[in-house]
Structure formats: C-alpha cells, structure tokens
Amino acid sequence: MKFATWNVNSLNIRLQQVLDWLEANPVDVLALQELKLAQDKFPVDALNEAGWQASWLGQKTYNGVALISKQIPTNVVQNNPHFTDEQSRLIAGTFRSESDKKVRVIGGYFPNGQAPDSDKFVYKMAWLDGLRKWLSLELAVHERLVVMGDYNITFDAADVWDPATLEGTIHCTDQERTQLQALIDLGLHDGLRLCAQPDKSFSWWDYRDFGFKRNRGMRIDHILVTKAIKDATTAAFIDKTPRANERPSDHAPVVLEAAL
C-alpha cells in the first residue's frame, strides 16, 4: 500500500498539479493539507472524474484537509473528537489493504505556532496535547495506523538547513520536539527514516530568497506509522519534483510504501 502527504497551499491553485501528480503516482491514500477552501467549494467532481474518491474537511481561507483515494473509506472522522477546534485540521478514515487488512489513516495539518511566545504557540501545544490523547485511543484499536501530514515540527538538526541559526525558532523548539517525541513514544515510527535518505532531505522550502534552489528548507511533513507498518515498509522518499513546478506549493509530497 502506498501513502503520501502533501501540503498544497490552496487546492484551488494546485488542483491540476494534484491530478497530474496522482496520475504519475497512483498512491492508495493521499493526504492533503491547506486546502484553503470552504467545505462546499471542494473540487469533488474533478477528482471523481479522474477516478478518485475524497473525504475532506474544509474551511474558508485557512487550513482544510482531505484524504484522496481509490477506495471509499469507512469510519471517517473530521477533526479530533477529544479536542474542540474551530479550525479544520484533521481527517481520518479506515482503508483496506490488498490482503484485506484494515489500515487506519489520519491526515493532519498541525498548527504553525508562529513564534514560541505567541498565543498561536499556546494553541499549538494544546492541540498537540489533544492529538496525543486521541492517538492513544486510536492506537488501542488499530494495529495498522498511519498519521501523516504537515506537522510543522522538525525532529532534530538534520531536518533543518541551518540548525545553528534556527535553533529555538518556530518548528525547532524543544517544546515542539518534546511533543513530537511524545507521539513517537505512543508507539509510532518516523516513516521516512526507515529508509536511507540523502543528507539535507527537506519537505518544505521558503518561497522567498530562492529557498528551493539553494536547498534552504526543513523537513516538517512526516509519515508516522505503527510497528506493523514499519515492519512492512519497502520504500520512503520525498518527491521534490512538484516543488520545481511552475507556481508550486512550498511543500513537496512525502511517500511511504508498505507491503500490507
């Protein structure tokens, strides 16, 4: 089974790029973030015409998440049942592998946090507390669980183009990394690092100052998996090609393949 996550920074702008990417990369589940469109503005017809199903949680202007797949998932959940949130950031669904095993998939757009002393950072921490609570319950009932999306957190210095200068800044604080580690400690694994990666492998590059061309980026988009999926993982990579598109998202897709 193939899983992918991609922050598209406006699905209105990036719809054709998503359709093109799916045609070239027919994954089983693609999690999208930052749709930036209201629930009733989602381009479900265009996706259906291309042969794809979609479950989504929209929001005008900001946020918004979706799961795109060939299958119709069951038990779709929008946002975290254990955290009251006015923002649209989570979508979950249950899929079936080729060998008919149930696989739970959660797609998430984690709060940015803006700056370590801001109200938005406080919200980010509370949001992560709520997510951990929900994931602990999901993990108790799903042996095969994938949690993928834009985490807006780096694991460590290897995920940052200039770790010395950016130490302690947003996405690189100890508090955020402690929260990310707490999710790992529930029984999850960093999917990308299950496979060898080139040095300076990033999933996001700033639009400004030729960030992509100079590889000034961060790895903030992650695919976390349970042990059952970890043990079956055969490939994991960042597909940088769409970042070189005309009018690209500032994020690239992250992909994981597992023999399930």
Added chain:
DNA sequence: ATGCCTTGCTTAGCAAGA
C-alpha cells in the same frame, strides 16, 4: 532585516504561512 514570496480577501493592503 520590521525585508524577500505566495495565498485569500477584497479591490490596496493586510493576515498568515514557516
């Protein structure tokens, strides 16, 4: 570096992203 670029919302400049 209170900058850079890209979105949406609204129609000129702000909020937000990361």
